[in-house]
Amino acid sequence: MQATAAVEDRIFHALSDPSRRAIFESLTRGEAAVKDITARFKISQPAVSQHLATLRDAGLVNGRREGRRVFYSVEPRGMEPLIDWIAHYRGFWTEHLERLDQLLEKLDT
């Protein structure tokens, strides 16, 4: 129905694959080159590159070229649309206040 997929579509889809989510999670521990990321998992280098491309298209990571290596890192603003989406239903959640409090505790300090 729409030519371009919504941002939420890409984010949810990107994070729905275990390998891809594992790659993303490993990047939260610090930026890394494709070579190093590949070494951490049992999939081939092209597979890693493809996952990184998907994550990048979803706005979750950035690529920075340094010589022949490309370092990928988490884009801090990347998950904003996801948080926004959850927050958009704050109306619903506030109707279940007892739950909301618990949820907020987890994101709060």
Added chain:
Amino acid sequence: MQATAAVEDRIFHALSDPSRRAIFESLTRGEAAVKDITARFKISQPAVSQHLATLRDAGLVNGRREGRRVFYSVEPRGMEPLIDWIAHYRGFWTEHLERLDQLLEKLDT
């Protein structure tokens, strides 16, 4: 590699489809029977039932039979694993404090 998919897998996957997310969003406005949900969208009743099954398997909605109708509603605790997953990388987000504050504002009042 694992026989049973992780909860996060199912949640992210369930929400990655626009139709399915639309169905879920419509349920945040209140419980509804399959028939009524079907009327809201341009897809067939079996398609709706299949989406609901996916959402239910992800723990996002509940089905309650009443006569020959089945009413579906949002499971308030359903998104907890998703919040947990985000919170799990609070360590990363707190290293980007300027961002975290903004994110929290959206979930806060």
Added chain:
DNA sequence: ACGTTAAATAAGCGAGTACTTATTGATTGT
């Protein structure tokens, strides 16, 4: 009991996904 309505299930189809191996592109060191 009968026909009707509501929902789930079955089967099948086209499109998309996640991988692989092979190749190409880009940068480096000698």
Added chain:
DNA sequence: ACAATCAATAAGTACTCGCTTATTTAACGT
């Protein structure tokens, strides 16, 4: 220039997904 290293792209394949129509199961009203 040349060989080596790192990453992206190409092409192919098995599997999954989201939809459809057809059928089945369940509960109703008369």
